[in-house]
Amino acid sequence: MTSLTTMKKSKKSIDGHGIKNTRVDELPEDIMMLILSKLDLVGFHPFSAVCKSWQSIAIAAMKLRQFHLQPQPPWVLLSFIGASSNIAFYSFSHGKMFRLESPRQAYGTVCFGSNWGWLMMAGDKGYTFLLNPFTRKLIELPPQSTLPDYPYPLFLIRYNRIHKAILSSPPVLDDCVVIAIYDRNFLAFCKPGQEMWTTFPTYHFDLEDIIFYHGKLYAITKQCSLRLVELDPHPRITSCNIAPPLKEDIRHPYMQRMSVYLVESLGELLMVIRYVMVFDNVDCFPTGMFKIFKLDEKGRHWNWIKVKDLGDQMLFIGTSTGCSLSACDFPGFKRNCIYFTEEKRFHIHESGWKTILFHLEDDRIEYIKTFGQNCDLSRPTWFTPFLGREGGGI
């Protein structure tokens, strides 16, 4: 290793017995990488900011397929509306907020999806892009004005039409495809760098979520109908013909089914149904409970089976692609729970965005953190920092 590290003092490197002591800049690269691998992303950054040789070690490590930092539970992404501002993140495991200098194009944008450590963002006039907030790499997607039947004059395009999107793989890889639910009822896809979105011919009512599961793409509707989505040879959406779970097991008079999410957990496909409490005097409804079902693929006819217990797993659900992690790996996190970033702000006098912890064992909602009570924030979302050869694109 040719090292550029300079020593503060010319510390005596020969001791009294004529034995040469090793200096930190003489440590071989593989040992330095071993040290780096004991850190998480929050440690990775100061490491690479120490000096040029440490930085080059960090960059080299990230290019190695076998190199991994310590795993990181999702952070909460906070982006500020209208402000010439940065993106900020809250890490529950550090109990701290982190701020990242983001490229100018990302100012005041909203996030409509996140996986593989990338954010899918929409800004003014339908400008749509992918952003890796850690490397600050930005990849443009076709503008939303290329989605069909834009209902508004172009100069009025200020809002984001994409409800949710997913990346098939990190966008640094050639075969990456972005699949998006737009205007709630339609699907479109594109490859990063293309100029137009490709749309699906058919209309589907109330699409809620999309996921890659065992190499296939599935979408779910608000009515809990699972659809198989194929891009090749022709874009096509077909029903999986699975009966939706019965609604009758909710006895609470105010509970109403609100949204549906798909998550892969320990190799199984889960459907998470979110119920809200409907009151007459408010127009947005707080989350009341969740129900989880898993896809039973054993028989000839697939079924949804009720999941009463997630064991040590915890689910992270929101705008980003849902994820399931073992609480054993992350001290301070609760097992058998759903972490959820609330979809709406309720009550004018209580304007922040709430983060919910839903305990499956007793159907209990716990509010764990409120964001942006004093500033204009778009909906917070989970973001799992992911660096490395497949994701970082360093």
Next chain:
Amino acid sequence: MSSTKIFLKSSDDKTFEIDETAARASETLKNIIDGGCLDGVIPLPNVSSNILPKVIEYCKKHGGDNGSSKKIANGGVDKDKEILPDYDEEEDKREKVRVDELKKWEEEYMDFDQQVLYDLMLAANYLHIKGLLDLTVEKAASMIRGRTPDQIRENFNINSDFTPEEEEEMILIEDEWDDEWAFD
């Protein structure tokens, strides 16, 4: 159990004695022993006499046990409870005491000058003593975790060779403010 003595010669030509069982904690030494090329003294041209006794001390403690501390690190005790039908609570307690004792020993063992750390790391790497390498690498990582680049430079006695502008661009800023933030 064999108590054959093995002799190790440091880079500065000093000879140290170690039990064969202890020496087997090092993958490199184990291969030399098993390879039957044992010819009196094993020369270690990469390990000096101020580090070798420290390495031997570690091997003595760990020779013969094969990664038992790994089992504990995974919190494996509870899982074993489910897997093993003849789970023994007493055994579990003894294991816990042993682990606590080992942790205390490691703490004392790792209490040394930073100068020793790099040499010990290199020796552990060269001799393939995984446990010792882990321990030293972890100590170095703990000197980085939760610190700013400046504090890390201080800890490792390194000067920054970035320009002030480049340092500005180092992008992760830890913020003290919480909900009270305001952006310009």
